[in-house]
Amino acid sequence: MDTEYRLDLLEARNDILDLISRYGQGFDHQDAELLRSIWREDAVLDLDFFGRFDGIEAIMGAAAQYWQASPFMHHWMANPLISLDLEAGTATAATELDCLCTYVEDGTSHIGGRYLDSFVRDEGGSWLIARRVFEIAFVTPMPDWNPAQGVEAEPLKAGA
Amino acid sequence: MDTEYRLDLLEARNDILDLISRYGQGFDHQDAELLRSIWREDAVLDLDFFGRFDGIEAIMGAAAQYWQASPFMHHWMANPLISLDLEAGTATAATELDCLCTYVEDGTSHIGGRYLDSFVRDEGGSWLIARRVFEIAFVTPMPDWNPAQGVEAEPLKAGA
Amino acid sequence: MDTEYRLDLLEARNDILDLISRYGQGFDHQDAELLRSIWREDAVLDLDFFGRFDGIEAIMGAAAQYWQASPFMHHWMANPLISLDLEAGTATAATELDCLCTYVEDGTSHIGGRYLDSFVRDEGGSWLIARRVFEIAFVTPMPDWNPAQGVEAEPLKAGA
Numbered sequence: 148m149d150t151e152y153r154l155d156l157l158e159a160r161n162d163i164l165d166l167i168s169r170y171g172q173g174f175d176h177q178d179a180e181l182l183r184s185i186w187r188e189d190a191v192l193d194l195d196f197f198g199r200f201d202g203i204e205a206i207m208g209a210a211a212q213y214w215q216a217s218p219f220m221h222h223w224m225a226n227p228l229i230s231l232d233l234e235a236g237t238a239t240a241a242t243e244l245d246c247l248c249t250y251v252e253d254g255t256s257h258i259g260g261r262y263l264d265s266f267v268r269d270e271g272g273s274w275l276i277a278r279r280v281f282e283i284a285f286v287t288p289m290p291d292w293n294p295a296q297g298v299e300a301e302p303l304k305a306g307a
Numbered sequence: 308m309d310t311e312y313r314l315d316l317l318e319a320r321n322d323i324l325d326l327i328s329r330y331g332q333g334f335d336h337q338d339a340e341l342l343r344s345i346w347r348e349d350a351v352l353d354l355d356f357f358g359r360f361d362g363i364e365a366i367m368g369a370a371a372q373y374w375q376a377s378p379f380m381h382h383w384m385a386n387p388l389i390s391l392d393l394e395a396g397t398a399t400a401a402t403e404l405d406c407l408c409t410y411v412e413d414g415t416s417h418i419g420g421r422y423l424d425s426f427v428r429d430e431g432g433s434w435l436i437a438r439r440v441f442e443i444a445f446v447t448p449m450p451d452w453n454p455a456q457g458v459e460a461e462p463l464k465a466g467a
Numbered sequence: 468m469d470t471e472y473r474l475d476l477l478e479a480r481n482d483i484l485d486l487i488s489r490y491g492q493g494f495d496h497q498d499a500e501l502l503r504s505i506w507r508e509d510a511v512l513d514l515d516f517f518g519r520f521d522g523i524e525a526i527m528g529a530a531a532q533y534w535q536a537s538p539f540m541h542h543w544m545a546n547p548l549i550s551l552d553l554e555a556g557t558a559t560a561a562t563e564l565d566c567l568c569t570y571v572e573d574g575t576s577h578i579g580g581r582y583l584d585s586f587v588r589d590e591g592g593s594w595l596i597a598r599r600v601f602e603i604a605f606v607t608p609m610p611d612w613n614p615a616q617g618v619e620a621e622p623l624k625a626g627a
Contacts, residue, residue: 153314154473160321161480168546172561176581221579221604223545223565225383226328241332245383245405245565247579257452259381259407261336284381285454292577294605313474320481385543386488401492405543405565417612419541419567421496444541445614
């Protein structure tokens, strides 16, 4: 492989890792601008029984609803495995999730599973998520886990 | 350092991060092919009081037993620190673990600790795990944590 | 961008990821040498209501106190987002934290939040933390989570 190709591969991998992190930080900090920036216009977000959303406007609409229902979220990502096809401008990744969501109505759930992603590189050279599918492993209520028991946690305001 | 050497270092680091992720995903998804692919033939897996296994067949045999005893596992890896010696074709890593295992007989345990790894590069240029030692920090029963309380989690079938 | 510049960027990113991991492993294993090695002399560590520490000696003094108060810590880092300015020799990062601390007096707390970091490159070319600010999301007591319930966990000795 030549130098240019090897650098492209290394940079593409980092760009894709960043998309995965931006999804987590975008959701957890209710950063709509950051969350919006990671998707192709026609992206699909399929969250299993949490819902399936087609297109970036549907995804952002879903995020706004989640932020109302669960103003307190943590998506800790781990163990990313990425496959790249630079010629095709496509990539896939499988990444594990360890997640806590505190719902206004039902309290805190511990959620685990795996994201299976497809990425495309657009004409400008930016990698974007074309499709993200969540495989649920567990959704476990944690009635005794309450962030407000200790330090007064400050749930973010939806849309802030 | 010349370009070739710097690229080799960057790629080797990524290869090693992938081995660490493949261990996690191989175990957690009972993917025997993926799990098998990361070890040198004579690799040692030393899991402290969970057992020590010499050679790839012993490791795979142990995995099959774990999958029967604990059909529900999550190995979330974090904080990897990697040291490389390209000339020698060797490397080491220390990586933290946050883990949940739900045992058929004893319920769920939260397990934490650190993996200390040694890697070698084979003649084909592939990095493999030569030795993985787990330092246990804690193994804590979580009697109130039950994935089946909420959404019906689907434990994987051993060997599937 | 030329090859040299692209390699510099890739290496700087890895160096910064290593600083983030070294903070975690330094704290969790009470490795004073490792923890000391990541800071600029005049670094600031601002841990919100856990305290603010100016300069490397104050930071190391704080670490020694934490190790006495909470001999059992786990800082699992996730979702790093890094911005680099190679010309200026500066960088920033935002990284999520999932943390357990077992305090001698108050038992175990689950702590979550985000680190906001500033880095500088010194004359020797090494990246160091200039400022680390922790944004607390929650500090939640876990009275039923006790590492000593199960396997006898061995809390590290402060300063060992």
